[in-house]
Amino acid sequence: MRALISVSDKNGIVEFAKKLQELGVQIISTGGTHKTLEQAGVKVTGISEVTGFPECLDGRVKTLHPNIHAGLLAMRSNPEHMKQLEELKIETIDIVVVNLYPFKETILKEGVTREVAIENIDIGGPTMLRSAAKNYQDVAVVVDPRDYDLVIDELKSGNGISLDTKFYLCSKVFAHTAHYDTLIAAYMKRERQDNNLPETFTMTFEKVQEMRYGENPHQKAAFYKEVVNTDGLLSSAVQLHGKELSFNNINDTNGALELLKEFEEPTVVACKHANPCGVGTGENVYEAYVKAYNSDPTSIFGGIVVMNRELDEKTAEEINKIFVEIVVAPSYSEKALEILKSKKNIRLLAIENITTKQDENSYDLKKVAGGILVQTIDSKLLSGELKTVTKKQPTEQEMKDLIMAWKIVKHTKSNAITIVKNGQSIGIGPGQVNRIWACKQAIEHAVEFLGEDSLKGATLASDAYFPFSDCVEAAAEAGITAIIQPGGSIRDNDSIEACDNHNMSMLFTDMRHFKH
Numbered sequence: 001m002r003a004l005i006s007v008s009d010k011n012g013i014v015e016f017a018k019k020l021q022e023l024g025v026q027i028i029s030t031g032g033t034h035k036t037l038e039q040a041g042v043k044v045t046g047i048s049e050v051t052g053f054p055e056c057l058d059g060r061v062k063t064l065h066p067n068i069h070a071g072l073l074a075m076r077s078n079p080e081h082m083k084q085l086e087e088l089k090i091e092t093i094d095i096v097v098v099n100l101y102p103f104k105e106t107i108l109k110e111g112v113t114r115e116v117a118i119e120n121i122d123i124g125g126p127t128m129l130r131s132a133a134k135n136y137q138d139v140a141v142v143v144d145p146r147d148y149d150l151v152i153d154e155l156k157s158g159n160g161i162s163l164d165t166k167f168y169l170c171s172k173v174f175a176h177t178a179h180y181d182t183l184i185a186a187y188m189k190r191e192r193q194d195n196n197l198p199e200t201f202t203m204t205f206e207k208v209q210e211m212r213y214g215e216n217p218h219q220k221a222a223f224y225k226e227v228v229n230t231d232g233l234l235s236s237a238v239q240l241h242g243k244e245l246s247f248n249n250i251n252d253t254n255g256a257l258e259l260l261k262e263f264e265e266p267t268v269v270a271c272k273h274a275n276p277c278g279v280g281t282g283e284n285v286y287e288a289y290v291k292a293y294n295s296d297p298t299s300i301f302g303g304i305v306v307m308n309r310e311l312d313e314k315t316a317e318e319i320n321k322i323f324v325e326i327v328v329a330p331s332y333s334e335k336a337l338e339i340l341k342s343k344k345n346i347r348l349l350a351i352e353n354i355t356t357k358q359d360e361n362s363y364d365l366k367k368v369a370g371g372i373l374v375q376t377i378d379s380k381l382l383s384g385e386l387k388t389v390t391k392k393q394p395t396e397q398e399m400k401d402l403i404m405a406w407k408i409v410k411h412t413k414s415n416a417i418t419i420v421k422n423g424q425s426i427g428i429g430p431g432q433v434n435r436i437w438a439c440k441q442a443i444e445h446a447v448e449f450l451g452e453d454s455l456k457g458a459t460l461a462s463d464a465y466f467p468f469s470d471c472v473e474a475a476a477e478a479g480i481t482a483i484i485q486p487g488g489s490i491r492d493n494d495s496i497e498a499c500d501n502h503n504m505s506m507l508f509t510d511m512r513h514f515k516h
């Protein structure tokens, strides 16, 4: 039995090769692997002895030779194949142990040149892996060092490596080379600054964790992360305390974080089922948290609280008065951590560069039955200049609140209406099937938690245009004085007129933010 070993990651390879040798397997190897094994006392045949050809072009050609690939691809049950091998004096290779040039690790290094990245694209390795995997009935192919023990155990059993195991090893190869090639393709696309939607759509992710279940207990679920550009994003979060995150935890936290990233000043976002339920800004996170909490003290219970400044002791004490599922902050003071850790069931996450936004060319994906919808993320907030369409202009404070309401509405499920006053969300109407209901819900929200008077002088945002003037009428009746919306309805004039009649200001953004 012959094994060909050619590995970049040399961890565990000496022990594995020694065990193979003890089991009577003859070992063939390439340059660096050969050296490592020989130095450790393993008897190795150099690849050039098998190919009759020197390794050349700085290692670009080592194993790319018919003596290797015919030895891998010959079907042992096919007499014609075996006859040809004999005529060509080629011996079979029965085990292939290959792991590839570290392309991923290379491109993750800061400042890596394209030349270096390209030199780290493995050609001979995937070719061997694919040849061996195609002929899995006759060849055992090991791409993952975690499978070394499995192979040794089966060989020790005396019955050889089972067909089942060989098929399992083969399936890992194609998953591995697909992942590897997808990373290369994505790198090339980035290098070309190509943000076109490709003819065939391939992305690759790495598993972070399996979850106990998905959105519901009868659904299976796992969390996968992208390989590059995850700094500051949810998948780079470090969990400091608490139980494992669930599917819904991750989805909901994502909603909260995407909204948080719109703010530069100290801000706290409280979120439930991926919709914001309370948002506060202030001089510090304490002030911001109190505003977010007061805006809806009911929904925040069991919710998610994220902030863009270090979580201090005073804020931790405040948060600790209620039950929240998850807290995310860039960092925690020692005292704050101690206070929050006193609760077993709270999950505490840290994301260092929490304000970092996703690359604007990132994709947003939605699975539909039998297909997938792909779009670039909704990265912009405003398209350009805001246009005041009413006789009245908003005041300076109203302007600040309008922008805040606009940021919140962008990250609230459609149809959405949000109401903001003095840096605090006071009413949020998410996910309604018509706009007036969203408007009424936002107003009701404010009335319930902050009283009718809170609406006097407040500002309102709508994620898409008003089809009728009914929302303006409802806002005017509640005491709201300024509105921000995309504009673009054939009945825009009705809404503008209604604002003028009630001495309100209205701004058009010329940009819609549906979120379904």
Ligand SMILES: NC(=O)c1ncn([C@@H]2O[C@H](COP(=O)(O)O)[C@@H](O)[C@H]2O)c1NC=O
Binding pocket: 006, 007, 008, 009, 029, 030, 031, 032, 033, 034, 059, 060, 061, 062, 063, 064, 098, 099, 100, 101, 121, 122, 123, 124, 125, 126
């Ligand atoms: N060019 C070839 O024919 C070739 N054959 C195997 N390799 C790779 O060379 C690496 C091992 O090299 P070494 O044994 O020299 O350290 C492995 O990652 C293997 O996948 C090759 N390198 C790149 O394509």
